[in-house]
Amino acid sequence: MSQKPRVRFAPSPTGYLHVGGARTALFNWLYARHTGGTFVLRVEDTDDKRNTEEAVQVIYDGLRWLGLDWDEGPLVGGERGPYFQSQRNAIYERYLEQLRAAGHLYEDGGAVRFRSPRQTVQVVDIVCGTIDFDLSNPETHPDMTIRRPDGSWIFHFVNVVDDIEMGITHVIRGEDHLSNTPKHVELYNAFGVRPPIFAHIPLILKKDGKGKMSKRDEGSAVASYITDGYAPEAVRNYLCLLGWSPKDNREKIDIAEVVQLFDLDKINRGNAAFDLEKCAWLSGEYFREMDPARFRELGREALVRAGVDLARFDAAYVDAALDTCRGKVRLLKELPAYAGFYFRDERIMDEAARTKFLTPEALPRLAAMREALGALTTFDAAAIEGVLKPLAAQYGVKLGAFLQPLRVAVTGSAAGPSLYHLLEILGRERVLRLCADV
């Protein structure tokens, strides 16, 4: 029987999925896909105070949004379940008895502790190398508690038991667990089981590099990328590049290729600060090259989420409007401000744009443009361009400067989609009305 790797992502349902956790999941997933192994999702809900249905849902949603599918775990099942620690009590009792019988345990204040053998423990880690930890001093390395007086379990114990039971071959997790690892190895030894191979991946630091990214930091929750409307493949791509690289200076790289190139020994050892700007840039890149139909779908969802009533407009209109935004926005949350004018009867005028462009000398030109547009037999982008360009020449004004007042009059903003196309989509009637009303 060939030993295909079995890896796992074991989040605790805290109500949010941290980007660091997401990257841990991603690296596990990549390794499983690269090797043809199995990616297991296990929910570490021993602390039931924060274990809620919604909290677990957040994990599923985040992983699915990033396209990280698991082979075993909640919702999909598997041979080694259950995949919630809260349902594995009988297993833990059995393992506890094994340790007790072998004399490894003692009671202290009602809690159960594991008596450390007080030796030097070697941790074999693919990323950090082989490290020797001296656990001989009880002052600096007190015996770990594995069960509370109320019968609930402590992380170190259940984590190791589950990894044994689930046949986990490679433990890929955040470097914040590195110092815990010798304790885990002691447990493996006590169970008479060979420890898995460890790979502690570097942490994701705040933008200023001071400390690991935590709950309060912008961009720490995967949910925030979903609501801000990043392209999911861009976030996944960006996460791949934090601590790993294709080595050829590429920034945008297809996930299938990452799967092919990825390996644990190629992971960097240094922590990395998270650069939201670069992630947003990548998002724009992905939207630009995205299948138009998919962009429309995502754009539609974002607009509806922002409270835009798309039901008032027919599908073709919405599609056309969205098409003019593709490649122009980096995040979907920019859409309401960028393209909101398509879906509003009342124009929202940017006052700075008005004073800058709707000047006394611009108004007669605007009137001329309005007249020219009104006389058009076909009101499409090409025809509009065809009539506006000569008009600008006639006035002897540079095209860009000449047209800008029209844009402001129609959209209320100095920035937006291609003017000719936006006019076509809006339709002659609305354009003429907006032009008259300045």
Add this chain to the structure above:
RNA sequence: GACCCUAUCGUCCAGUGGCCUAGGACAACGGCCUUUCAAGCCGUGAACACGGGUUCGAAUCCCGUUAGGGUCGCCA
């Protein structure tokens, strides 16, 4: 404080003894193009933490210092 990890532009990454007067990307700045804003194109500024070794030769190897991060729970 103890232990562990790390150390190249502001940030991410490339560089594994000579091809490096250090390369790419984001960000910044300047220019071009242009129906706005973007995009695109061109360009500018910007780094091997410090000190010792090893070597003919070090960003690359070794030691120390310093700095940063992590862990030291009856959280996970």
